[in-house]
Amino acid sequence: MKHLPPLPVLQAFEAAARLGSFSRAAAERNLTPGAVSRHIQALEHWYGAPLFARNGPQVRLTPDGQGLRDRLGEPMQALHDALLAADTVRETPLSLFTLPSIAESLILPHLADFRARHPHIRLSLLTQYAMMSLPPALPVVAVRFGVFDEAGLSVHRSPEEALIAVAAPDWIEQHGTDPAGWPPSDMLRHTDTPWPARLGKTRLRPEGLEVNDAALLKSAARRGLGVIWTRQRLAEADLTAGTLQAIADCHAASGRFYALAYRSELETQPAVTAFRDWFLPYLNGRPAPEP
The missing domain is CATH 3.40.190.10 (Periplasmic binding protein-like II)
Known part of the structure; x- marks a missing residue:
């Protein structure tokens, strides 16, 4: 039986495919661009076909690369879920990327209610201004205001602000x-x-x-x-x-909206769905229902 590529190789490919850049994938994976390039070359050798078309620093997926990316999304999420399923009672991490102003006005006033409803979820609130690509497999959500690249994301919008x-x-x-x-x-x-x-x-x-x-x-x-x-x-x-x-x-x-966003493959991830179902009423300007 043909041995599968190592997980870091697949993770490097997924990041490069999603971000369209070896250097951006390297920054996300805490690798050098050269290491990402070597991972991709190893995967292409294993796969037997080019996965990226290269034009200087710009890269784009070939049809083979796009097909592999589409097929990998669900298995990688399943692998992540399988590793977490060993102990479903323990604390579940969830990271929330947002702006300080959104945290102050939309999150913190209601956070006690979220903690009371979901005491097993350990929420990390990470404020930053630049739009970041949401990492794969990890339970991460973002609450933003305005326009951003929605490719690969599930997005829930508020009424116009x-x-x-x-x-x-x-x-x-x-x-x-x-x-x-x-x-x-x-x-x-x-x-x-x-x-x-x-x-x-x-x-x-x-x-x-x-x-x-x-x-x-x-x-x-x-x-x-x-x-x-x-x-x-x-x-x-x-x-x-x-x-x-x-x-x-x-x-x-304003012509702009608040939005809750997360990677589409996390649609059924328990911590993500718990936060989504709790937050959507507040996003739409009405209080959450009684538990």
Whole structure:
């Protein structure tokens, strides 16, 4: 019987096939690009056909490579599930990739409920700004805002998010609700969510502090440093508490959504499905049902 290739070889192939790059696969697998290339060459020798078409640093799957990738997804997930099935009662790890602002507004307020419902799941909350490729086989989910590459992912989207102008009540009392009277230096900016060119008939000239974190920007507004253009759901807790106030007629559709995403082959992974079923009501703006 022909011996199967070693698991690290198959893992290197899967990563390179998914990411379309030996160097990116090397970074994900903690290998050198040369090691990934050698793994791929060994697999091609074993398979008896080229699996990648190479054009300098760019690689793409050949038909044989695409077929192998399609056939490997389910067996690799089954292998992972088989190794975990020996002790289904023990703690199950689950990693959640998200933004600090999403963690603060959508995850942490409800996290006690998740822990009460699923005490056997050990959740790791990992915040980062760059979109990362979700690793194969491991129980990992991501909650993001905006547009990202959905290839190979199962994605659940929220209703479209609204953008609103908010500020501390004292700031509004001093500067009013008419954008024409706002000091440009007090119009705080988010790197990824710029102010619109106009609000009503007023042309905007925001020149205030620029921040790349929406939660930090909201904190600056709470401290009276200025007015911000932000996601409505991110501001809801402060609007309810009265620490921030929405400015009438200063709102717009964002054209973007919150999304829960995970690799498609994890559709039936217990920790992933538990988090998905628990989180979807919150993603859609309604509380989770009673257990």
